[in-house]
Amino acid sequence: MRNPSIIAGLIMLALILIVALFGPALLESTLFQGQRPGMRGSYRPYQLDSVEHPIGTDGDGRDGLMVFVSSIWPSLQIGVIAGATSTVLGVVIGFLAGYARGRLDTLSRILIDMVLVIPTLPLLLMLAAYIDRWDLYKLSLILGLFGWSFVARVIRPQVQSLRERSYVDLAVLSGENALEIIFLELLPPLLPYIGYVFSLSIVGSMLAEAGLQIIGLGAGGLPTLGFMIAKGFRESVIAIGLVGQMVLPAGALIYVFLALNLINTGLDEVFNPRLKTTVEGA
Amino acid sequence: MTANADARAGESATERQDAGRREVFQYAVRRFGVYLFTLWAAITVAFFIFRLVPGDPMNILLGNLTRAEGRQRDAEAQEAIIAHYRQIFGMDEPLPAQYINYLRKAILGGLDLGPSFVEYPAQTKDLVFRRMPWTIGIFTTSVLLAWIVGTGLGALIGWLQRSRLSQLAVVISTLLQITPVYLVALGLIIYVGYTWRLLPAGGPYARHLQPEWTWEFISSLLTHAILPMLSNMIVIGAGFTLGMRALMISVLGEDYLTFARAKGLSPFTVLKDYAFRNALIPQVTALAIIVGATLNGTFIIEVLFQLPGLGTLFVQAMGLRDFNTMQAVVLFSIFAVLTLTLIVDLALPLLDPRIRRTA
Numbered sequence: 001m002r003n004p005s006i007i008a009g010l011i012m013l014a015l016i017l018i019v020a021l022f023g024p025a026l027l028e029s030t031l032f033q034g035q036r037p038g039m040r041g042s043y044r045p046y047q048l049d050s051v052e053h054p055i056g057t058d059g060d061g062r063d064g065l066m067v068f069v070s071s072i073w074p075s076l077q078i079g080v081i082a083g084a085t086s087t088v089l090g091v092v093i094g095f096l097a098g099y100a101r102g103r104l105d106t107l108s109r110i111l112i113d114m115v116l117v118i119p120t121l122p123l124l125l126m127l128a129a130y131i132d133r134w135d136l137y138k139l140s141l142i143l144g145l146f147g148w149s150f151v152a153r154v155i156r157p158q159v160q161s162l163r164e165r166s167y168v169d170l171a172v173l174s175g176e177n178a179l180e181i182i183f184l185e186l187l188p189p190l191l192p193y194i195g196y197v198f199s200l201s202i203v204g205s206m207l208a209e210a211g212l213q214i215i216g217l218g219a220g221g222l223p224t225l226g227f228m229i230a231k232g233f234r235e236s237v238i239a240i241g242l243v244g245q246m247v248l249p250a251g252a253l254i255y256v257f258l259a260l261n262l263i264n265t266g267l268d269e270v271f272n273p274r275l276k277t278t279v280e281g282a
Numbered sequence: 283m284t285a286n287a288d289a290r291a292g293e294s295a296t297e298r299q300d301a302g303r304r305e306v307f308q309y310a311v312r313r314f315g316v317y318l319f320t321l322w323a324a325i326t327v328a329f330f331i332f333r334l335v336p337g338d339p340m341n342i343l344l345g346n347l348t349r350a351e352g353r354q355r356d357a358e359a360q361e362a363i364i365a366h367y368r369q370i371f372g373m374d375e376p377l378p379a380q381y382i383n384y385l386r387k388a389i390l391g392g393l394d395l396g397p398s399f400v401e402y403p404a405q406t407k408d409l410v411f412r413r414m415p416w417t418i419g420i421f422t423t424s425v426l427l428a429w430i431v432g433t434g435l436g437a438l439i440g441w442l443q444r445s446r447l448s449q450l451a452v453v454i455s456t457l458l459q460i461t462p463v464y465l466v467a468l469g470l471i472i473y474v475g476y477t478w479r480l481l482p483a484g485g486p487y488a489r490h491l492q493p494e495w496t497w498e499f500i501s502s503l504l505t506h507a508i509l510p511m512l513s514n515m516i517v518i519g520a521g522f523t524l525g526m527r528a529l530m531i532s533v534l535g536e537d538y539l540t541f542a543r544a545k546g547l548s549p550f551t552v553l554k555d556y557a558f559r560n561a562l563i564p565q566v567t568a569l570a571i572i573v574g575a576t577l578n579g580t581f582i583i584e585v586l587f588q589l590p591g592l593g594t595l596f597v598q599a600m601g602l603r604d605f606n607t608m609q610a611v612v613l614f615s616i617f618a619v620l621t622l623t624l625i626v627d628l629a630l631p632l633l634d635p636r637i638r639r640t641a
Contacts, residue, residue, distance in 0.1 A: 114323045119615035121578035123328065125600055126608050207462050211578070214464045215585040215597060229468070233586075238472045246472070250465050257460040 009262030023069035037063035055244030082205030085144025090151020098159025115149035196267040399604035416591030424514035432519040436526025458520035463579040467513035529561035570626035
């Protein structure tokens with residue numbers, strides 16, 4: 001894994017992870033000693049940027065920077081939990097579909113294609129209408145349940161092509177059973193690709209979550225980056241002059257997407273070495 | 283002898299053409315069958331997903347009503363209200379009967395999806411048809427423009443791959459492509475719309491106007507449409523640019539291109555007839571893939587720009603827990619995504635003779 005894109009992406013992710021995990025505590029012990037910056041009504045709302053409040057205070061009388069820093073972790077959590085859910089489901093289904101032959105193969109392909117075309121946003125919104133109280137895990141699981149079809153769709157052909165290789169035939173001849181073939185022969189070479197799909201799923205989930213928040217139908221009250229952006233837009237904080245309260249969370253989202261995109265580019269090159277030579281050597 | 287051979291060759295050519303046509307026809311029929319089946323299956327999945335989710339939406343509806351009225355009704359009245367709601371939404375029967383009814387009314391009853399809450403007692407169907415032009419207009423115009431601009435730009439960048447400018451273009455498109463469409467929309471609304479006041483960024487047209495065929499109204503409509511379409515275009519266009527660039531680069535490495543250059547063809551002919559045409563086909567397929575995600579994005583854009591399209595309708599319906607309308611919008615999205623994919627798939631054989639033969 002000495003791929004420069006992957007390393008750059010991982011460093012970027014590590015940095016924001018540090019901010020997300022230790023940022024709130026750090027802020028409380030340095031800038032806001034003896035205060036409660038994350039509590040509603042701690043300060044006068046909508047104060048402009050100052051030394052005490054680098055990006056001002058929000059409409060609920062909280063420090064903007066504190067709100068921003070503590071919004072990162074929930075956003076990342078949603079992305080990872082939802083991404084992992086859809087990747088695991090999709091890989092299992094994709095492997096079953098790719099490994100099976102005949103009728104089962106056709107059936108699974110139709111099923112995957114079918115779920116793939118169902119437009120997710122209205123469905124998610126409609127589910128939101130049915131679910132009374134959201135929490136982070138419920139939301140992540142639901143986002144994950146909607147993402148598996150894409151994963152299965154791209155994993156299936158990979159499994160199919162691997163299954164036809166002669167080394168797999170050899171394993172069959174030497175008496176390995178189906179599970180051994182799947183876990184020992186088919187899974188390992190696909191790991192970089194699965195990593196690639198996982199990272200795409202994280203992006204998809206974070207994108208969907210923030211999108212739900214921004215049209216005002218997300219898991220209301222979940223303190224995510226999307227929620228902060230949505231709140232800032234509704235309260236027109238930019239008109240007030242609190243530019244940072246929207247630009248920072250939006251920038252953080254784009255930053256995470258960029259990091260994952262870098263990792264993806266790298267994983268794609270690892271999995272598909274021809275890509276590198278054609279792009280650079282053409 | 284030679285004339286005979288020529289005739290035979292000509293004969294087999296027409297025969298081959300006929301066989302080709304038959305195959306295209308068979309391909310189209312088979313593809314249409316798959317389309318109908320998927321449409322039915324997707325609608326069925328969507329129908330059952332909601333009804334199998336635990337929790338009773340009627341309680342939420344009742345809660346809303348109680349809050350709006352500001353007083354609690356007695357238990358008997360509550361039961362009556364819930365029963366009435368269930369009847370309106372067709373939820374008062376066992377699940378299989380609900381499903382059959384839903385399909386029967388939707389297909390045989392001329393898309394009868396029940397009354398809407400958003401504009402009671404207007405039919406859900408009428409409401410959806412009234413809002414549809416906005417969504418379709420923004421969606422198709424921005425996707426097509428983005429596709430044309432992105433494909434052209436991508437071809438150019440791929441062709442000039444070593445120059446500084448094209449490397450810069452790649453970095454910019456990558457950044458734009460990963461930016462969520464709603465963030466682009468928010469940025470345009472806040473800066474272009476409100477801070478710099480360059481273009482209107484809210485509503486379908488100026489508030490004092492009435493829909494009519496005057497220049498004033500049409501120009502207002504068009505200027506109001508620029509920013510919503512631009513948000514969509516920037517993100518999708520960047521994706522198409524990058525996709526086309528990658529395709530161009532891989533096509534440029536092919537042997538037949540080296541041969542075309544060696545034949546002494548002008549660079550423009552090589553670009554147009556050899557590289558561009560071959561890179562175009564996957565690019566058309568890519569069009570089919572982004573349809574779903576772009577429709578999602580268009581719904582969000584409508585809400586942010588306060589355009590009276592289906593996305594906004596959905597959000598209104600959601601606030602009132604109007605299940606008939608919500609279902610109708612989901613139905614429309616499924617239908618739109620599947621139909622657009624079908625159109626692209628059927629258009630592909632026209633572009634690529636290889637698919638025509640092997641399909």
